[in-house]
Amino acid sequence: MESERPPSPQRQPPTSGFEVLDDAYLLEEKTFSWYSPDDFYPVQIGELFRSKYQVLGKLGFGSVSTAWLCRDLVLIRGHEYVTLKVFVSGHRQAENEEKVYHHLSTIKTDHPGAKGIRSLRDSFQLPGKRGLHECLIHDALGLTLADIREMSEGGKVNTYLLKPFTKYLLMSLDFLHSEARVVHTDIQEGNIMLAINDDTIFKTFEQEEMDEPSLRKVDGDRIIYASRALEIPDDAPNAGPLRLRRRAVRS
Known part of the structure; x- marks a missing residue:
């Protein structure tokens, strides 16, 4: 159990100094042809969840969720920054992901690939107009392999960085397949972090x-926010093991 303390003061986000898009423009999740505002939970920067997770900014969006960088205001040790993933209401992927995370947390292993799998720190639900929104809390991670490729000269990842990525990826997949009996169904550069x-x-x-x-x-x-990109760390080649996002099913 991670130790907690009285909450740190919340930061108050700016109330001015930002650009507001005209109604004629679409932004992020609203660009989906099937977008409905009732499906996505209206997270706001500065909002506090579970009396401990304060939203600092938007990391990204997808067809079934949005991702946010938050600060854990009560954790004494460990990662102060966490990622909040908020699913659209009633989507099965959220339930499936949470089941897999809980399954993996029960496995006692010395397999080196286990450290390359992103863990689940917390989960909760938020009420919405069309039902409940499942929310997952993870340790905050850095750039994806896709981010690094797009930022690299010529749109190519250097070999010195790609080799350790490949090593950790194969070890992580071996753990998932041989010990966890889990199949990853979406291995692509955007899910390697x-x-x-x-x-x-x-x-x-x-x-x-x-x-x-x-x-x-x-x-x-x-309010629909534009995502803010993370920077490439100066020590990127030695930034630590990759973490594998999961879209998985039990086998």
């Missing part, structure tokens, strides 16, 4: 959101 040895990039992310608040769009009674 760097672990971070220090939280400088998260502190930078947090401060940049305070200094230059994210572009946003007002959509009725909610």
